[in-house]
Amino acid sequence: MLTKSVVGALLLAALPVSAYQQDAAHATAYPTQQLAPALSDSAFAALSARISEPGGFFDSDNLISNESSYLHVLGAMRRLGVTGGAYIGVGPDQSFSYIAQIRPRIAFIVDIRRDNLLQHLLFKALFEMAHDRVEYLALLTGRAIPNDAAQWKRKSIADVVELIDKTPADADQYETSRAMIRTKVKRYGIPLTPAELETIDHIHQAFFEAGLGLQFTSLGRAPRPYYPTLRSLLLEHDLAGKQLSYLATEDAFQFVKSLEGRNLIVPVVGNLAGDHALREIGKVMTERGETLSALYVSNVEFYLMREGSFDAFSASVRTLPHDSRSVIIRSYFGGGFYGSHPQSVPGYFSTQLLQTVDSFVSESAKGGYATYMDLVSKHNLELK
Secondary structure: OOOHHHHHHHHHHOOOOOHHHHHHHHHHOOOOOOOOOOOOHHHHHHHHHHHOOOOOOOOEOOOOOOOOOOOOOHHHHHHHOOOOOEEEEOOOOHHHHHHHHHOOOEEEEEEOOHHHHHHHHHHHHHHHHOOOHHHHHHHHHOEOOOOOHHHHOOOOHHHHHHHHHHOOEOHHHHHHHHHHHHHHHHHOOOOOOHHHHHHHHHHHHHHHHHHHHOEOOEOOEOOOOOOOEHHHHHHOOOOOOOOOOOOOOHHHHHHHHHHHHOOOEEEEEOOOOOOOHHHHHHHHHHHHOOOEEEEEEEOHHHHHHHHOOHHHHHHHHOOOOOOOOOEEEEEEEOOOOOOOOOOOOOOOOEEEEEEEHHHHHHHHHOOOOOOHHHHHHOOOOOOO
């Protein structure tokens, strides 16, 4: 009898290699790594607990990203051959798009808010429930699953978005899914209080009520007009015009689903400048023989600089196993005191920046990041 991990590996081995991987392999001859074995539910929960720290506060809901530029780094990452290894990222589902392209062996999603961990348990349950990306998006937004869902596997993401947009919200579908999600998130082994189960319900309800029009919001402030909707994030593209969100193709979705199904996307509560979470991830990577592929930090470093804890963060990054292809993905928001960035793309309020970990480690070790502008100005890789 085949075990769950063997079956998962066989199924995933049958999946086609992504276009991103094909481009990366052609450009750099960087080998695709073998799949990592699955973790049991108990091992998954224990690993999350081992790495996590006490939760903290941040004044936004972070249900979706506010970085419309999030895919702009993928062309440079293809050329550099960023693939496999261990992925570390923050935030909600934008990390899934990086994961779908990089194809890591294991991923860690770190956020100071425990609500982000709860949201990732919701996503995990939905990946388990959905056979394909159309079902996933229907379940996420509380829409009825189309009878011909299998026929949508080769459709474009624009077609899928149009289908969800024209399908009315279905309260019965949402309530049925909500009950199933509660059962599944409790089975994953991470202890949840009744209040946290309610929080998962509220997060799901936000997707149900807003549908693909959902936007990032901050405490006490209305959504900014330049914040992207969930719809626009799914339709985004890299600088070569390729639509590469994790729902852009069935292949991309199925890879993320397979990693979730093998318990290899591990949600973690942690402060990137804390004295435990990031360093503990480094220890886990060393134990597993993994090298960092990408560290996605969004604009967290801006807040760490402001709080005086950036040096602690950079010291932790230096402990992560990495090589010449390991990169840091960060987001820069223009306007205000700092102004626009030389790599900003017209029409985008956010700017994605890419740097090798080697250059970051070298510069930070000699104290070269005295200001935030130092950080976002030095050693950026060319994206076009």
